[in-house]
Amino acid sequence: MKVLVPVKRVIDYNVKARVKADQTGVDLANVKMSMNPFCEIAVEEAVRLKEKGVATEVVIVSIGPAQAQETIRTALAMGGDRGILITSDADIEPLGVAKLLAAVVAEENPNLVIMGKQAIDGDNNAVGQMLSALLGWPQATYASAVEVSGSSAKVTREVDGGLQTLDVDLPAVITADLRLNEPRYASLPNIMKAKKKEIASKTVADYGVDVAPRLKVVKVTEPAKRSAGVKVETAADLVSKLNTAGVL
Amino acid sequence: MAVLVVADNDNAHLRDGTHKTVTAAQKISGDIDVLVLGKGVSGVAAEAAKIAGVRKVLVAESDALGHGIAEAEADAVLTLAGNYDAILVPATSGGKNFAPRVAAKLDVAPISDIVEVVSADTFTRPIYAGNALETVQSSDAKKVITVRPTAFAAAGEGGSASVETVSGADAAKTRFVSEEMVKSDRPELAAAKIVVSGGRAMGSAEEFQRVIEPLADKLGAAVGASRAAVDAGYAPNDYQVGQTGKVVAPQLYVAIGISGAIQHLAGMKDSKVIVAINKDADAPIFQVADYGLVADYKTAVPELMDALTAAGK
Numbered sequence: 001m002k003v004l005v006p007v008k009r010v011i012d013y014n015v016k017a018r019v020k021a022d023q024t025g026v027d028l029a030n031v032k033m034s035m036n037p038f039c040e041i042a043v044e045e046a047v048r049l050k051e052k053g054v055a056t057e058v059v060i061v062s063i064g065p066a067q068a069q070e071t072i073r074t075a076l077a078m079g080g081d082r083g084i085l086i087t088s089d090a091d092i093e094p095l096g097v098a099k100l101l102a103a104v105v106a107e108e109n110p111n112l113v114i115m116g117k118q119a120i121d122g123d124n125n126a127v128g129q130m131l132s133a134l135l136g137w138p139q140a141t142y143a144s145a146v147e148v149s150g151s152s153a154k155v156t157r158e159v160d161g162g163l164q165t166l167d168v169d170l171p172a173v174i175t176a177d178l179r180l181n182e183p184r185y186a187s188l189p190n191i192m193k194a195k196k197k198e199i200a201s202k203t204v205a206d207y208g209v210d211v212a213p214r215l216k217v218v219k220v221t222e223p224a225k226r227s228a229g230v231k232v233e234t235a236a237d238l239v240s241k242l243n244t245a246g247v248l
Numbered sequence: 249m250a251v252l253v254v255a256d257n258d259n260a261h262l263r264d265g266t267h268k269t270v271t272a273a274q275k276i277s278g279d280i281d282v283l284v285l286g287k288g289v290s291g292v293a294a295e296a297a298k299i300a301g302v303r304k305v306l307v308a309e310s311d312a313l314g315h316g317i318a319e320a321e322a323d324a325v326l327t328l329a330g331n332y333d334a335i336l337v338p339a340t341s342g343g344k345n346f347a348p349r350v351a352a353k354l355d356v357a358p359i360s361d362i363v364e365v366v367s368a369d370t371f372t373r374p375i376y377a378g379n380a381l382e383t384v385q386s387s388d389a390k391k392v393i394t395v396r397p398t399a400f401a402a403a404g405e406g407g408s409a410s411v412e413t414v415s416g417a418d419a420a421k422t423r424f425v426s427e428e429m430v431k432s433d434r435p436e437l438a439a440a441k442i443v444v445s446g447g448r449a450m451g452s453a454e455e456f457q458r459v460i461e462p463l464a465d466k467l468g469a470a471v472g473a474s475r476a477a478v479d480a481g482y483a484p485n486d487y488q489v490g491q492t493g494k495v496v497a498p499q500l501y502v503a504i505g506i507s508g509a510i511q512h513l514a515g516m517k518d519s520k521v522i523v524a525i526n527k528d529a530d531a532p533i534f535q536v537a538d539y540g541l542v543a544d545y546k547t548a549v550p551e552l553m554d555a556l557t558a559a560g561k
Contacts (some may be wrong), residue, residue: 228537
């Protein structure tokens with residue numbers, strides 16, 4: 001069974017995003033970039049499926065600038081077999097990404113796509129669902145447990161108020177939530193090995209997909225700042241202040 | 249120009265997110281229909297019909313819809329999509345699960361988690377965990393939008409819309425197996441007026457229950473937790489407030505033993521009044537707190553309980 005894992009290069013999750021003074025976007029110059037944390041979890045899950053003998057090949061795909069190759073290398077060092085880099089300097093919206101991934105799926109014919117539930121830059125939480133819709137495959141989003149058996153997968157999902165378990169026919173799209181697993185750190189030998197793994201170099205034009213943006217970014221601003229309030233000395237003082245504020 | 253609002257419901261009751269999404273819809277058009285998806289939802293439809301400003305309520309039912317299967321939900325919406333210029337869905341885990349499918353099938357860009365309607369084609373949404381706000385203008389003829397409920401006031405009651413049945417939908421390749429919902433008498437986290445959250449300082453699940461839950465019950469509050477507390481197993485995952493958990497904006501948010509990581513602040517910084525209790529005076533949570541108490545929660549929380557009792561709570 002072949003598993004395809006799309007990954008995204010984003011601002012490192014420990015770095016606070018700063019809005020550019022001209023309000024055109026977030027300043028990414030000289031900012032540490034890493035693999036989106038949810039994508040890491042997806043890679044880990046795919047590699048575990050391979051280690052369990054369920055998956056035979058794990059293919060990593062990324063759409064982004066040339067540096068996204070580093071993100072693919074990270075995934076290969078974790079245990080991915082080969083990569084596909086679709087270079088694009090322009091930011092592609094979720095609809096365009098889903099269409100590109102659908103074209104990759106048509107070429108690669110995986111039995112399963114596992115990807116992060118959302119990227120921590122755009123916070124859209126949309127591509128997995130859109131890819132599933134375009135392919136006509138079932139979806140299981142926000143996965144906290146995945147069990148593949150034969151021609152279907154049993155997926156436990158984190159939903160508002162608790163957990164839901166679905167059984168989906170394969171091929172399917174699964175999106176990873178935080179508690180699915182704890183991604184491994186790649187070992188030095190595996191990082192060295194990953195350097196020799198193949199990464200196919202593609203461009204958006206190779207797939208003949210229309211990725212023209214549908215949304216115009218009018219502006220990007222900083223949210224209103226909350227200022228620190230007052231320190232209170234005692235719990236009684238706190239309660240009297242809250243009573244005055246009328247929130248109790 | 250007509251708008252379809254997809255109701256947030258659990259088959260038995262209409263959730264508050266629906267009313268808030270109707271408010272967002274009113275900023276786009278006055279012609280608003282509400283679609284109730286589920287199974288055995290006549291009660292929900294009757295509640296939806298009472299929302300002020302709703303033209304009619306449409307009801308689609310099937311087993312798959314009753315279990316919130318995304319494929320069925322998207323198909324049910326797509327059957328009706330031709331009649332509307334915009335489709336608005338509350339940005340709950342269920343809404344976010346199917347709305348992008350609708351957008352993909354209509355070949356439009358979904359607009360996720362909006363916090364403001366600037367005009368009928370321009371919307372503001374948080375990106376980078378709420379560290380930036382992006383205003384986008386859509387060039388698509390039809391808009392598919394998820395709405396962050398906490399960013400809008402709830403539409404009032406007093407309407408008397410007609411209720412109509414429309415065709416349901418199924419999902420051939422997806423089967424519901426089971427669900428495990430947390431039962432609680434406390435208010436729902438996302439809709440609560442007061443939230444009491446605990447952090448990693450609690451040190452254990454027992455301590456979390458011993459300290460946080462009685463205080464929450466005294467205040468009639470929902471219980472939340474930081475990601476650190478959830479990751480450590482002190483609190484269940486659905487308590488998690490933050491970028492990767494729930495976004496809340498209650499009247500009062502009480503953070504106990506929470507340092508205030510960026511990802512947690514993203515989930516609660518729009519609360520009206522924030523109280524922080526932490527023994528570390530330099531904890532980042534104090535930078536957003538209206539009232540800070542620098543103290544060990546072990547002494548501060550019992551004192552707070554006593555002070556509340558003394559104040560008649």
